[in-house]
Amino acid sequence: MTSSTLTPPQVADADHEVLLEFPDNRLLIDLCGEFDRNLAQVEQTLGVQIIRRGNQLAVMGEAREEAGQTLNALYNRLESGREIEPADIEAEIRMGGSGAETGVRDGDQIEMFKGGQVEIKTRKKTVEPRTQAQKAYVTSLFQNELAFGIGPAGTGKTYLAVAVGVSMFLTGQVDRIILSRPAVEAGERLGFLPGDMKDKVDPYMQPLYDALNDFLPSKQVAKLIEDKKIEIAPLAFMRGRTLSNAFVVLDEAQNATTMQMKMFLTRLGEGSRMVITGDRSQVDLPRGVKSGLRDAEDLLNNVKGVSFNYFTSKDVVRHPLVARIIEAYDKADAAK
Incomplete structure (x- = not known):
């Protein structure tokens, strides 16, 4: 060739x-x-x-x-x-057409193509990182037991984490997938929602369902949830559990308190991987309550086995206008 x-x-x-x-x-x-x-x-x-x-x-x-x-x-x-x-x-x-090679262990469900392109295999589609920061992040998810992805909306933090989780589940590297996020409203009060507990929390979890349905057939997702092979639950439901042989994702971690973050991180069990994603600019906690994500950054930055990957507006892979909106808000915050 x-x-x-x-x-x-x-x-x-x-x-x-x-x-x-x-x-x-x-x-x-x-x-x-x-x-x-x-x-x-x-x-x-x-x-x-x-x-x-x-x-x-x-x-x-x-x-x-x-x-x-x-x-x-x-x-x-x-x-x-x-x-x-x-x-x-x-x-x-x-990526500048460079596609520099990244170190990925043999046996992982991640493929390197000519030019160093990374691909993640799932049941419905193949996922490719679209920026250098995304490529480093995906590599980190395979190489570290605890990884943080921090940056603005639209940079693929959660999407790529779920893709890696599905990939590792399909290849038998983990027995289940656990997806969680704090049930915190984004600046509005929704009041009492009708229905049972699942009906009440599902609106908060919908982005995680959306990501799963991108990688697995909807019937298979429903069956795996029924069999408890996939769990989607609010952060509060993690208390008292030990999460073993699982791929665990905490999304919107900027809305976890310091005590919630400590509780969640200490759920990590044998054979598991944990990913924490968040955006420090979108904290919806009450005024005066410190974000657990910021606290974890300060405390765990030099802990062996923990990786931190950061994204900027340049890594936004949604509509190009989203990147410009984020940059405008960043400039306004810097001028304050």
Whole structure:
């Protein structure tokens, strides 16, 4: 299998260009996309110009080297048998097409492709980290018994954690998945909700159900919940338990008090992995109550076996406007 080659920059009409040569014309057609839409996305995002010359692509503009690396990475993706979607192009641009290798132990349900791309296998889909911070986070989830993912909304903290949990469950590395979050309203009072206990707490847990249904067929999710192989419960329900041989996720951890956080962390049992995710900018605790997430950061930062991964607005993988909204709020907070 022959990869594309990134030749040294050449001069054309007094403008510097990067010339890329791709030996497989069929893959080159897929790389360009229908009506060259893939090339157009790279051009628009990086502010470059791309011209096709036979089996070559000439890239011009200040970001020509970065664009060339991105195109090579996308071509390598096609060579490995994977397709290209707009989100994949965005991911390669975010990661600079570098895909530096990350250390992942053999036997984990995580695959490394040419260029260092990481993939997590689940029943319904394959999940790929879309930024360097996400890649480091996923690697950390496989390598550490206790991992923290801290950053703004939309950076994939919970989504990737649940994906890894499902993957480890499917390969028998854990016997069950336990997903939890504090039942705290986001700045509003919802009053007494109707129904039994499940009906009352399910609205708080819905983001966790959404993530599970992305990775497993809905009937299988329902069956696993019925068999207690998957548990979704408020943080308060964890008291007094020992969570062994489980993949445990605490979501929205910024809304846990210091005592709740200590209680939860000490539930970790033999053969288990625990992931704590949170956003320090979205604390919904009463005024004057310290967030357990901040307390855990201060106390556990140098504890062996505990990892901390941080995300910024640059790692937001929802709508691009979300990243700009977060940056605007961050600037406003910094100016106070």
